[in-house]
Amino acid sequence: MKVSVKHNLVFFSFCLILLLIIGCNSNKNQKISKMSSTDSSESNNLNEKKLDTTKDDPQNDTVRNDSLNNYDVYQFVDDTLSQEVYINYVTPKQIKFLARTKNKITSHKCEYFGTALMANGEGTGQGSDELNNDELYGVYEYFTNKHPFFTIDVEFKRGKRLTIFSKDLKDLCARDCPLSSKGTLRRISLSKEVQHNPTW
Secondary structure, three states: OHHHHHHHHHHHHHHHHHHHHHHHHHHHHHHHHHHHHHHHHHHHHHHHHHHOOOOOOOOOOHHHHOOHHHOEEEEEEOOOEEEEEEEEEEEOOEEEEEEEEEEOOOOOEEEEEEEEEEOOOOOEEEEEEHHHOOEEEEEEEEEOOOOOOEEEEEEOOOOOEEEEEEOOOOOOOOOOOOOOOOOOEEEEEOOOOOOOOOOO
């Protein structure tokens, strides 16, 4: 009887130790898993932030690796600023874009690029052309989710005019080098490839 109780105690102790070891390993694996998923999400956040900052090397991303001959080009120039926007219609409701501003006095530059989607429905709105007595014209509105309050308004059917509305953030551009349009950007060239532009 004593031997049986002793065996039971030994067996019970062995099972208890085994359960503790398994529990510890399980906690370690969960911590490692949490740490790796945290590292991965932090890495994704950093990569997204990198996309939203000014870039100096034109070979860094797919938009600028594309031939800019495949983009419609819009431009605005005054005594201080030179603004350019490159648009490629991936689908009628999605564009790839590259927006550039240069301050000709300070030589500061700012770039923002990525994809943007048309607003719900036809995404229609109105632009105002200051060179033609504030003439109103219809636009398709495209929004990007990487930079809040950033819209590109393109005149209907790959029109000749475009405007950018943007909340210019310090981490994106210098104050004297805004992405927001300071005037109507006018189309200076059309893409040399077929575009999936809106036609309705």
